[in-house]
Amino acid sequence: MRFTTLGTGTISLSPNRSCAGYLLEAPELQLLIDCGSGITRRLAERGTGWRTITHVAITHFHIDHHGDLPSLIFAWKYGFVPTRSAPVEIIGPLGTAELLARLAAAYGDWLTKPGFPLTIREIGPGAPIELPGGTRLSCHPVPHTPESVAYSMERGSRRVVYTGDTGPSESLGTWASGSDLLVCECSLPTGMNVPGHLTPELCGDLAAAAAPKHLALTHFYPPIEDVDVHAIVGRRYAGPVTLTSDGWSYEIEDE
Ligand SMILES: [Zn+2]
Numbered sequence: 001m002r003f004t005t006l007g008t009g010t011i012s013l014s015p016n017r018s019c020a021g022y023l024l025e026a027p028e029l030q031l032l033i034d035c036g037s038g039i040t041r042r043l044a045e046r047g048t049g050w051r052t053i054t055h056v057a058i059t060h061f062h063i064d065h066h067g068d069l070p071s072l073i074f075a076w077k078y079g080f081v082p083t084r085s086a087p088v089e090i091i092g093p094l095g096t097a098e099l100l101a102r103l104a105a106a107y108g109d110w111l112t113k114p115g116f117p118l119t120i121r122e123i124g125p126g127a128p129i130e131l132p133g134g135t136r137l138s139c140h141p142v143p144h145t146p147e148s149v150a151y152s153m154e155r156g157s158r159r160v161v162y163t164g165d166t167g168p169s170e171s172l173g174t175w176a177s178g179s180d181l182l183v184c185e186c187s188l189p190t191g192m193n194v195p196g197h198l199t200p201e202l203c204g205d206l207a208a209a210a211a212p213k214h215l216a217l218t219h220f221y222p223p224i225e226d227v228d229v230h231a232i233v234g235r236r237y238a239g240p241v242t243l244t245s246d247g248w249s250y251e252i253e254d255e
């Protein structure tokens with residue numbers, strides 16, 4: 001499977017970093033994880049693959065993680081001919097169906113009834129979803145907003161974990177252990193941090209607990225760009241660390 005960071009920024013709008021969005025590609029599966037502002041542009045830059053996304057999973061209801069979802073559904077409905085007929089599934093934590101119903105009330109029925117099969121599936125901890133082609137999606141609650149979750153995508157013994165937005169969490173470190181790739185939010189430097197987010201120090205602590213084979217940091221507010229994140233994280237976690245940019249990809253071979 002291949003994991004790509006489409007958007008590594010936040011709502012602190014940046015010319016270089018789109019709001020949150022990630023792509024997990026595996027056999028029979030094109031899973032978009034979060035779809036913040038700018039992600040439709042990032043998808044378009046990659047060609048026409050946006051037309052064949054099979055699943056969208058959102059981590060929580062902050063708009064920097066789903067603001068482009070209505071645009072994407074509208075693009076699937078009207079953005080090419082012949083029009084889309086393939087089904088799509090929208091996955092998210094408890095409350096996702098209500099969020100989409102509210103968006104449909106604002107924008108129109110097309111949002112949940114776009115003319116091709118669109119299903120909404122709410123995921124809870126301990127109830128993994130089997131996706132096509134043998135990939136399994138599971139979630140873990142994280143301290144950010146009441147509904148917020150981290151996601152794990154597994155194929156056999158291979159595993160990618162994406163924290164979504166989160167504050168420090170011991171249980172997240174335990175749950176994420178054994179991952180090949182841990183994609184971790186790294187919002188703000190110490191001193192500027194706000195509850196429900198991580199600093200480089202806290203990312204290092206989480207990585208020390210989870211011990212992934214590779215740590216990829218994302219969700220950077222601009223002040224983080226002025227901090228030596230590698231040095232801070234490296235004092236806590238000895239493995240390889242990437243400070244991702246939009247378009248970074250990581251490939252994990254099946255066992
Ligand atoms: Zn965010």
Ligand SMILES: [Zn+2]
Pocket residue numbers: 060062144165
């Ligand atoms: Zn958030």
